[in-house]
Amino acid sequence: MRRSPWFGRILIAFSLVTGSTLASGEAQAAAAPIDSVVPVPVSVQSIANVTYNLTSSTQIRAQADATGPANLLATTLRRSTGFALPVSQSTGDGITLQLSGADPQVGAQGYQLDVATTGVTIKATAPAGLINGTQTLRQLLPPKIEASTVQNGPWPVPGARILDYPRFGHRGAMLDVARHFFTPDVVKRYIDEIALYKINYLHLHLADDQGWRIVIDSWPRLATYGGSTQVGGGAGGYYTKAQYTDIVNYAGERGITIVPEIDMPGHTNAALASYAQLNCNNTAPPLYTGTNVGFSSLCVPKDVTYQFVDDVVRELAAITPGPFIHIGGDEAQSTSDADYRTFMNKILPIVTKYGKQNMGWHDVAKVNPPTSVIPQYWGTTTSNSSVAAAAGRGNKILMSPANKAYLDMKYNSSTSLGLNWAGYIEVRTAYDWNPGSYLSGVGESAVRGVEAPLWSETIRTRQDIEYMAFPRLPAIAEIGWSPWSKHNWDAFRQRLGAQGPRWQAMGVNFYRSSQVPWA
Ligand code: TNX
Secondary structure, eight states: OOOOHHHHHHHHHHHHHHOOOOOTTSOOOOOOGGGOOSSOOSEEEEEEEEEEEEOTTOOEEEOGGGHHHHHHHHHHHHHHHOOOOOEESOOSSEEEEESSSOOGGGTTTOEEEEEETTEEEEEOSSHHHHHHHHHHHHHHSOGGGGOSSOOOOOEEEEEEEEEEOOSSSEEEEEEETTTSOOOHHHHHHHHHHHHTTTOOEEEEEOEETTEEOBOOTTSTHHHHTTTSOOGGGOOOOOBOHHHHHHHHHHHHHTTOEEEEEEEESSSOHHHHHHOGGGSTTSOOOOOOOSOOOSOOOOOTTOHHHHHHHHHHHHHHHHTOOSSEEEEEOOOOTTSOHHHHHHHHHHHHHHHHHTTOEEEEEGGGGGGOOOTTOEEEEOOSSSOOHHHHHHHHHTOOEEEOOHHHHOTTBOSSTTOSSSBOTTOOOOHHHHHSOOTTTSSTTOOGGGEEEEEEEEOOSSOOSHHHHHHHHTTHHHHHHHHHHSOGGGOOHHHHHHHHHHHHHHHHHHTOOOOOOTTSOOO
């Protein structure tokens, strides 16, 4: 259809005013950054006729207790602006990060962000809040701020007053590094990408049938032999303790706590293959490179099994500063119910003994675990009696319903990567569910938060990770962070569309869903 240039301009002007959607195929007007922050903040007031311009003379000012987040922000902004952006403890114009004077409503993770002509001020009560504020600031700058090479300005930040804090304290992502191994650099890149959406936990699935990915000094063959392959028979790999610590620190600087998982008593073929004595018949099975589940089990009656778990948990706890160890516990189809109960009752206290709190897949709820244990719901139905009973006793539940939050599900029947056992998950499906009322008997106050797991049977590269995570990960991030009163698919898909140029600048290989009006 041919239309005059004026028609297009009127449409664009109209859509800027109303935020309405253009018919597909029409040119899209880029949404103003102030309206495109993901997750949507609690409160955003635009200030007319006010803009702060980041320039070559901008300084970043932070008191000593805020220098971590300030240095991280400076590093990010220097890459694309090419500006010096010195960080100092001075006061004055420019970008100021401070751990004083924030509205108490922001709590431990929230922030207040004010943009005036003279500068941007981010206030919080803790470093986590400052980090979250800097992620919002990045999104208020033009998309090319995310480029890894120097770009031409200008670098305007729209006048605004933002007050923001999370609905749930726990917003997680999970990466399965067992089915396919990912190098520390790939994990760090994923950390960078999820931090932009205020994700604050990264769960690493470190052991499964196909591979053991972390060095345990007292059982060295777990890594050297158990880690020597992966799905499809490739070389696999494992993290040394130094590499793991480097990942933990890198994540920590970005406000992300690592939750390590050793999946037990099922999903243990890599361990069973590494040490014959862990098997009830004292015979090590071969390494496994297929994708079946439910065929392996640690030997529940043997004492050596608990010496093994004690050693693994002790060594893992010693290199994990975060409060959680995830003990898996899913799909133990080769362990009898009685043995499963015996096993869990013996190992949950081991994690506690080493000063950590247990997380487990929701199957663990069957053993009536202590209320400190966090079952992670991964089912596809909206009722589960043992999870509801656990919530009734006081356990907090982490929500990862597989038909909503699983990033390894295909988007639709033509997605080449991924699985579909829990169904297809288009962007809207990932966004349109309420974690606080999803599971019967598990209300808002029983929910610890949300996590988006990415299993890697079909995922081999960082491009594969990105394709499955973007744009669904930001959808899960928003339902974990933003108040339910702001939940709105039409507004969300506009905000999401505005992220496209950012991901392009970052080189993120995202899925261009037709549900989203990409800018
Ligand atoms: C089920 S979800 C599993 C994993 C698979 C995943 C694939 C869960 C706790 N267990 O072992 O990788 O499905 O989607």
